[in-house]
Amino acid sequence: MTATPFRLPVSRSRVLAASLLLAAATALSACQTSPTSNLGSIDAAQGSTQNIASLSSVISRNPQDPEAYNVRGSAYGRGGRYREALKDFDQAISLKPDYYQAYSNRALIYRFTNDQQNALADYNKAIQINPNYDAAYIGRGNLYRQAGRTQEAFNDFQKAIQLDTTDARAYHNRGLLYQRQGQHALALEDFSTAISLSPDAPEPYNGRGLSYLATNDEDNAFTDFNMAIKLNDKLAESWANQALIYERRGDKARAAKSYARAVQLDPNYGPAKEGLSRTRGV
Template sequence: MVFWRGPAMVASVLSGLMLAACQSSAVNQISSIDTAQASSENISSLSSVISRNPQDPEAYNVRGSAYGRGGRYNEALKDFNTAIQLRPDYYQAYSNRALIQRSLGNQDAALADYNKAIQLNPSYDAAYIGRGNLYRRAGRTQDAFNDFQKAIQLDTTDPRAYHNRGLIYQLQGQHAYAIEDFSKAISLAPDAAEPYNGRGLSYLAMNDEDNAFTDFNMAIRLDDKIAESWANQALIYERRGDKAKAARAYSRAAQLDPNYKPATEGLARTRG
């Protein structure tokens, strides 16, 4: 078995992949809007419900969620504003509006909404998870960890809490804890590719190449449109000295995301 010439290169590339993973979205945030059966397909029926009962805040909350999932953020924001006006203590609507504010780049407004949701209901796990992810992206790692930890202490069944806490453990080099969290996330969301990528990187950091390769391959089977999965698989091929397969996998990753540095840099190392 052929490996790279030195551990420094392995550590450098692996560090880059982990940093990219930590900076990427763990789980689709808009799809996690707290509502029942919200989708773009039922906007018309939800609008009919609102026209029959324009004072129903729940109807606006659900339609706002459907708009959010469809990328119609301004319309979603308007519906959440109306829901909150009709019911000022509607903590779910504050948390949902925070997601839209985040998507619009209004980070301060998003934080204010998460804080309000938590003030109204200190046991609302979704608000802690959302705020934690906001903190994590802002580099406030300890604040993010505390929020994910709080959600977990509240017995959340949301895989994002475990996945995101796992990313923080991973960033801190605590890979055994990270693997536990990624495994829990997988048990809660077995069809999600992201936790497999996270766990695979921690396996790789612990020199468990076989389990890492299994996880990266599973991530691709679950969703073959994620650049990170292909770059991770390519890294294993590269470690094993199979530059041809590594180049193909890096090429696929770069095709999916031309701005993903681990893919473009890996392709430059292995092609030809």
């Protein structure tokens, strides 16, 4: 797939004009600023106590095995035990200084602990060791995107895709950038590819639904938002997006119900609070 060069700047106001579509723009903006599949680039080890105990037994038998520390660090990361995760990744790198996967995993933990400088340094190191490591480009791209360094983020997602990544996040995140610039045809293509690579992830359905909505394809947007809820009914964004369709259709009762569910899940989610205020007339 040949990607159109990323263009800066493009005004979002030319994409969504009507009042309800402005509400969609608010939801779209909120979607773009939240990380997606944050732990997706950490190894698949689960953070259960039982699993960590098993991994610790492996380490006790093989204390010089860097891979064992990397896997346990991943499990700690899954379980939110970031301090222990960092210690294990440190040990893995100490035992194997060219362990680019451990650098990339440690970078993600640094992101979660708001140490963006060390996160960037670790992603850079991973890429320096292995310039073909797609996960590091995706992780660094997310770091750039959240810092507002849009062009650098796009370049990293593009690089991962050029490396034939099978990681859905590269396409999803590039789709978010296309979407933000009003390039919805390209965004739809990227979100669809992300869905094909990770059909159980709700985020690409929300992203694609918003681009469908921006192009006035309300039926497909509604289908995607409903699928996002089916896959994970704990995401405020999905309920707020569904509510927006109900609101556009004039069904304020259902809209208010869905907005209320979104607020219940995330009381600080702006699009849901604003939508609930509109549909309840508060």
